[in-house]
Amino acid sequence: MKNSRALSLHVPEPRTRPGDAPDFSGVDVSRPGAVPRPDIATDPREIRDLAYGLIRVLDDHGEAVGPWDPRLDADVLLAGLKAMMLTRAYDDRMYRAQRQGKTSFFMKSRGEEAVAVAQAMALDRDDMCFPTYRQQGLLIARGYPLIQMMNQVYSNERDPMKGRQLPSMYSSRETGFFSISGNLGTQFSQAVGWAMASAYKGDTRIASGWIGDGATAEADFHHALTFASVYRAPVILNIVNNQWAISSFQGLAGGEATTFAARAIGYGLPALRVDGNDFLAVHAATAWAAERARANLGATVIELFTYRAESHSTSDDPSRYRPADEAERWPLGDPVARLAQHLTVLGCWSQERQAAQQKALDDLVRAAQREAEAVPALGSKSSSRVTDMFDDVYAETPWHLRQQARELEG
Amino acid sequence: MKNSRALSLHVPEPRTRPGDAPDFSGVDVSRPGAVPRPDIATDPREIRDLAYGLIRVLDDHGEAVGPWDPRLDADVLLAGLKAMMLTRAYDDRMYRAQRQGKTSFFMKSRGEEAVAVAQAMALDRDDMCFPTYRQQGLLIARGYPLIQMMNQVYSNERDPMKGRQLPSMYSSRETGFFSISGNLGTQFSQAVGWAMASAYKGDTRIASGWIGDGATAEADFHHALTFASVYRAPVILNIVNNQWAISSFQGLAGGEATTFAARAIGYGLPALRVDGNDFLAVHAATAWAAERARANLGATVIELFTYRAESHSTSDDPSRYRPADEAERWPLGDPVARLAQHLTVLGCWSQERQAAQQKALDDLVRAAQREAEAVPALGSKSSSRVTDMFDDVYAETPWHLRQQARELEG
Amino acid sequence: MASMTMIQALNSAMDVMLGLDPDVLIFGEDVGYFGGVFRVTDGLQKKHGLTRCFDTPIGEAGIVGVAIGMGAYGLRPIVEIQFADYIYPAYDQLVSEAARLRFRSAGDFTAPITVRTPYGGGIFGGQTHSQSPEALFTHVAGLTTVVPSTPYDAKGLLISAVESNDPIIFLEPKRIYNGPFDGHHDRPVTPWSRHPASEVPEGYYTVPLGKAAVVRAGEAATILVYGAMVHVALAAVEDSGIDAEVIDLRTLVPVDIEAITASVKKTGRCVIVHEATRTSGFGAELSALVQEHCFYHLEAPIERVAGWDTPYPHAFEWDYFPGPARVAAALRRVTEG
Amino acid sequence: MASMTMIQALNSAMDVMLGLDPDVLIFGEDVGYFGGVFRVTDGLQKKHGLTRCFDTPIGEAGIVGVAIGMGAYGLRPIVEIQFADYIYPAYDQLVSEAARLRFRSAGDFTAPITVRTPYGGGIFGGQTHSQSPEALFTHVAGLTTVVPSTPYDAKGLLISAVESNDPIIFLEPKRIYNGPFDGHHDRPVTPWSRHPASEVPEGYYTVPLGKAAVVRAGEAATILVYGAMVHVALAAVEDSGIDAEVIDLRTLVPVDIEAITASVKKTGRCVIVHEATRTSGFGAELSALVQEHCFYHLEAPIERVAGWDTPYPHAFEWDYFPGPARVAAALRRVTEG
Numbered sequence A, B: 001m002k003n004s005r006a007l008s009l010h011v012p013e014p015r016t017r018p019g020d021a022p023d024f025s026g027v028d029v030s031r032p033g034a035v036p037r038p039d040i041a042t043d044p045r046e047i048r049d050l051a052y053g054l055i056r057v058l059d060d061h062g063e064a065v066g067p068w069d070p071r072l073d074a075d076v077l078l079a080g081l082k083a084m085m086l087t088r089a090y091d092d093r094m095y096r097a098q099r100q101g102k103t104s105f106f107m108k109s110r111g112e113e114a115v116a117v118a119q120a121m122a123l124d125r126d127d128m129c130f131p132t133y134r135q136q137g138l139l140i141a142r143g144y145p146l147i148q149m150m151n152q153v154y155s156n157e158r159d160p161m162k163g164r165q166l167p168s169m170y171s172s173r174e175t176g177f178f179s180i181s182g183n184l185g186t187q188f189s190q191a192v193g194w195a196m197a198s199a200y201k202g203d204t205r206i207a208s209g210w211i212g213d214g215a216t217a218e219a220d221f222h223h224a225l226t227f228a229s230v231y232r233a234p235v236i237l238n239i240v241n242n243q244w245a246i247s248s249f250q251g252l253a254g255g256e257a258t259t260f261a262a263r264a265i266g267y268g269l270p271a272l273r274v275d276g277n278d279f280l281a282v283h284a285a286t287a288w289a290a291e292r293a294r295a296n297l298g299a300t301v302i303e304l305f306t307y308r309a310e311s312h313s314t315s316d317d318p319s320r321y322r323p324a325d326e327a328e329r330w331p332l333g334d335p336v337a338r339l340a341q342h343l344t345v346l347g348c349w350s351q352e353r354q355a356a357q358q359k360a361l362d363d364l365v366r367a368a369q370r371e372a373e374a375v376p377a378l379g380s381k382s383s384s385r386v387t388d389m390f391d392d393v394y395a396e397t398p399w400h401l402r403q404q405a406r407e408l409e410g
Numbered sequence C, D: 001m002a003s004m005t006m007i008q009a010l011n012s013a014m015d016v017m018l019g020l021d022p023d024v025l026i027f028g029e030d031v032g033y034f035g036g037v038f039r040v041t042d043g044l045q046k047k048h049g050l051t052r053c054f055d056t057p058i059g060e061a062g063i064v065g066v067a068i069g070m071g072a073y074g075l076r077p078i079v080e081i082q083f084a085d086y087i088y089p090a091y092d093q094l095v096s097e098a099a100r101l102r103f104r105s106a107g108d109f110t111a112p113i114t115v116r117t118p119y120g121g122g123i124f125g126g127q128t129h130s131q132s133p134e135a136l137f138t139h140v141a142g143l144t145t146v147v148p149s150t151p152y153d154a155k156g157l158l159i160s161a162v163e164s165n166d167p168i169i170f171l172e173p174k175r176i177y178n179g180p181f182d183g184h185h186d187r188p189v190t191p192w193s194r195h196p197a198s199e200v201p202e203g204y205y206t207v208p209l210g211k212a213a214v215v216r217a218g219e220a221a222t223i224l225v226y227g228a229m230v231h232v233a234l235a236a237v238e239d240s241g242i243d244a245e246v247i248d249l250r251t252l253v254p255v256d257i258e259a260i261t262a263s264v265k266k267t268g269r270c271v272i273v274h275e276a277t278r279t280s281g282f283g284a285e286l287s288a289l290v291q292e293h294c295f296y297h298l299e300a301p302i303e304r305v306a307g308w309d310t311p312y313p314h315a316f317e318w319d320y321f322p323g324p325a326r327v328a329a330a331l332r333r334v335t336e337g
Ligand SMILES: Cc1ncc(C[n+]2csc(CCOP(=O)(O)OP(=O)(O)O)c2C)c(N)n1
Pocket: A132, A134, A182, A183, A184, A211, A212, A213, A214, A215, A216, A240, A242, A244, A245, A246, A308, A312, D029, D058, D082, D086, D089
């Protein structure tokens, strides 16, 4: 009986490496409009198939098709386009500032702007977001001042985080944007806790958490889904599958075997799998999940299928591990271009307006940058605020920290 | 648009509590023989339904029916019955020893004997087991000496664990039984690591891990499934769903929303859901998974649907949190009685043989107990081996431990 | 006033806080209907309702992560980790998140959570039901670590912990849940009812965090101690006849440096006692602090009496446990030195 | 012999061990094709094959759990945790499993695994890329904690770690990966090639675990130090002109008590330096040990120079980092005292 064939260890590898031509033949680009839109009250058991489809609304011609078309007003779409373009302009500028040695670090979100912006717009302004480091678009869509973001990135004397955090690790309670951690995954179960608290208090606000494809392998992902399922927490659990985790392709997080959306099935949660570069699809899926949460029907998992179009961070060089032109060849296109195309089809947009808006936003960003750079940086010799470092470790600074502050002051 | 209905927090509760009549109407007892048996090479995507069925072979009359009938020889069945009965006799005796104040702690496996015994018999003798504390049947089925188990339980001078572990935390490399931890879940990813090592070396041995329904909520469960999926590790990942985790019913681990077997789906792993009180079904499912692993097709998750018929441990009193007579009313019966009935139907068994075997096994256990009790207990004043405590902390005992040993000796 | 065991006092603290503050809630493994494996939350679900005190999945990191999210919302969750030995899965959430949230967000978000957990040995629990991991928390800036030694302190400190705006690690010495065990394991245990600190007000009161208590005044030496070992230290003083001052630290970080230095400067001799393994235990910090603050007053080397640097062995419980004989011997050494 | 940076020396150690022992394999986040975010495993997959050095899912507890299972099988896995700041999710597997497996199974199973991780600050990494968590491991019986300070030691110690039959926490001071940074952040950094200990044999050799090195002999005081801070201590000695003996501990547990006591008994004065937060840092243990072993030789209070008890702040990196000025000041205090 015993089969004595020698076993062997499988180690996943991406289809292509630097020097190869990009190969996206494994990416299932299903027809826009093909996925049905169930009622929010549908039993999750009836809609497991959604974890394997791909909700798409915008077709190749820029038309919105199918049951997931959120039928948004043009001004909403225009606001979305603007927020995405502003996010991109901001990212570009801050990236360049790092390259110029003005800051120590930065992380862009190019290619993923629809995720943050469309989701912010589909949520209520007072719903609470627990982002990773690649959803700066949430802040921008919610109107958080650019200058505040830059003050943080520059660790300057007006940095709301008092120079304590790595650039791009924002926090704004007022904007419903939870403090970014730096530790992957930890915010996911916290989002569930916040949502449980809201339910406990009979509040109407819901929570939304984000996690990367790579970070789904962390424990907190499992805890978030478990607790969300058990207590039917009013939370949206977003998996941003941008294909990469630094140098590791999504197959190393389990993406060879199935979709990330499918994880939801094992917890009895409904899953939506969405074209993350399709503003309308992202908005619609988020609105569905939000409505479901608000109706006390519990959590939804959304996989946002997208592509990390640039380096992981300023410390990274993707040309070492993937074909250089993968980004342009991403079969689901660019979220900004696709929404602009749709608006053009609707007759509300043009190349001229695009160019004018681009310029206006660039100017806005540049003006904010000038303002931020005029503020002295913390940690420079002249900076008087060095003992700020001892504040906020505790609500009241205990004796040993006071002693250390005195020691530092000399 | 905003739905301002107040949210509320759902906290799962079992159907019944002490004083109520047991209610198993939620338990889906499907028809024996109804679940199809796919080829081991079937793509996991094709057989997701198996996560929601219940593989059963023995029917109410003790007949083996359907495609999962493993068609075992009668002597295999007789050996299985004997090992299950011995496990039960051993458990009963050690439980009583604790009640008599002879040991500090014990954990029984009553009702779950088929899990360990049938699985041990479906595996090869040199496959490696990573058990929880409720699979003592693995040791017994593999012929590990009862007296050694008791020496461990009594922490006596022949205890192979040198008195270091709580009673019932066995370890036997020679028997392919990994050291039991006490920390829930940790062994699950270790089983995957062992299996990966076996594959890495081109070995033919596979690994098998066990975890409780409650402990599936731990991080290591998620890590085990992730790594097993990514590297196609030759491992069987068993979830023993005995309905309870101390006082918490399985709904608190996610069992209200779906089956535990369904967890596998999210990782692209095949899942089998099995009547854990049906020796033949457990054997057949385990053999299927083992064959699949040996064929280099990777990991299988098995949910063993059973019932913890007694207290969690000697420290527990289940009458405080569940109806007293739940165990007898468990709709899937008792594993020992069901296999005995089957053997009787086959004409190889009788009440007389049952009674005679019971007595023989009780005598065996009692003799071993006498032997174990004759060995002096460690930690008693007379025990000379107190500085054993400083051994095995490191491969070579460093200066500070040698110093502490001297200090202890005075 | 009523005579309470430590379990009853802790239960009463939570009962009071559930009554006073609708933002207080309790959760953890088996704490709901069942009332906890040590029965510390007994009756609270029944009295205050299902959502005020409930059971959780067995995922310590999930429990703490969820509590942090609730804290960020504005609640004051009290969570139970069933045994301190099982707190490690939650270590990342405690260290990377709870401890640093206020700092990293410059006060924008906070985690006012209380993490209760039974700890310490002496119950034949073996290596996974006996550990004393306090030093793993005292090293972490942002955490406050509290250990009560009596029912009165347990209730007052727990209420302070719940009211604190910082995350608190609240370690409950389970060996003294039901009585002030003094380490003489061969003698009958006295119940709490015979101890004056079992007189506990039924309503609200607090014992301040960060303040030690001089539980016995003395001149010959100072014993720095906390939790169950306070009673062991007192027994050692009695057994040895050495007139030592016994300081119950109660809060480990921030530690009450004034109480420590006042006593050591007076006695010139110091013994530090804890049950945790010795190397890099909290005793090391205490020793370092004492020699830094009192160097010129010290007349003998500071002694540490601690658990051996091994996992807690099941059978050799009493050879491992740093009982009164070892403490008394150390007292003799420091006073003879 | 070749001149190597610490990165190259570590890479060479793994290359040698992959070549010598088929049971050695490497895995971790981004360590395979890419060669690690600090490039320490660069080229190893290409040279030794896909299954000898490969990428993992981002689950530190999974990485360590899997390594323990492999260790139980008989392999000697080397795993990389991308930053020490991300080791906490694996803390339970390290503390409850790796550290105790030999003990709890009485030697039946062991976990001969090496956990490499870049640690320490000085790279403007903020609170999640700068931590020094060594004390969280030195408190855990069963773990051996190693910190190299030069390329030569890094390679020799890493080979010893891989060959050890115990689990090793191997902390790599990332600030000195490319050069012996001495804390003078305003001066140009010297490359390793100008340092004698960058001369590294290309083949197999070991540096023993548990043995310190006297990196500078001196009479006026003893500095106990390890990792990147060794170079800071040397700079402080130079800056202050005080003839201190500098002892590079190399292994923290088991610590080389003989080297420590021999030196402190000679000098009578001791400064302990580390970058980790001060309270309950490993310096506390060193301070306690020194006063226990050398009390009657001490002529001044032992000084600890350490990171402040705050999370590592991004902007105030150099106000946080315990640089040569602070070490020199402590040296002055102990020698004047
Ligand atoms: C606990 C933890 N482990 C490792 C890291 C290092 N790290 C930072 S980002 C990253 C990749 C994350 O990939 P993914 O989750 O897919 O998010 P993405 O960067 O693609 O948005 C890694 C490994 C970390 N920050 N935290």
